[in-house]
Amino acid sequence: MRGDAEVSREAIIAAARRAFARQPYAAITLKAIAADAGVSAPLVLKYFGSKEQLFARVARFGDEIDQLLDAPLPDLGRHLLHALLDAHEQRRDPLIRVAFALQHGEHATLLRDNFRDQVVARLRSRLTGPDAALRAELVLAHLLGLGVLRKIVHTEAISAAERDRIVDLCAPGLQRLLDGSP
Structure with a gap:
């Protein structure tokens, strides 16, 4: 309790x-x-x-990123999407915080540094093969873009789409980036 x-x-x-x-x-x-x-x-x-x-x-991401990355690599693409969409529904998306960094002036540096050190680096450490750093950033760019369009811009199709449909459409591409597959 x-x-x-x-x-x-x-x-x-x-x-x-x-x-x-x-x-x-x-x-x-x-x-x-x-x-x-x-x-x-x-x-x-x-x-x-x-x-x-x-x-x-x-501005720390700690436990939230632990939960976001808590899946075996072969399942991580689907897991990331499910975890992020759950976070959207609970209004606690840890990644979208970085989208607001620009409005915090000198304090934005802390948020950006934490994102790079606590999120990008953690995901990067899970990946192997060529271009692991680039692939990690591309995965996060996809997730951030989804969050921005769904929760800030409220685009019609993404906002109205069923969670499972978003996952089914996005997960294969994310998983290819995570795996380093062509």
Whole structure:
């Protein structure tokens, strides 16, 4: 059973992710994040110390990427798509955060660096063969593009498509990139 502190921390992180996804860094206040999380601003400070430290926590990809990459390589293409589409439905897509990096000025560097070090490098380490780094980035480009079109731009066909249809159409191409197959 999770304690109140863990529930509060998760609520604060979720509220911070929403705030940082919607507004420039300078426009965000801890008071607004606290209100969205249903906690007090002093509690946000107690758990995270400052807005900058909270942003640093939100900019990490850790456990989410563990879940995203948690499949054997031969099944990873389908798994990535299912995991990403699940994340879309739960409004917690870890990859789409990087699409909002430009609005955070100097703080965007942290988000971009974390994405490169925690996401790109982790996927790259799973791949073998020629062009592994390029293939890892191409897989992530496909997933980011899907997320942007589905959750930000809301294109008609992708937004209306059944999850299984998206997976069936996209997984073979992703798997070829993951495997290094022509």
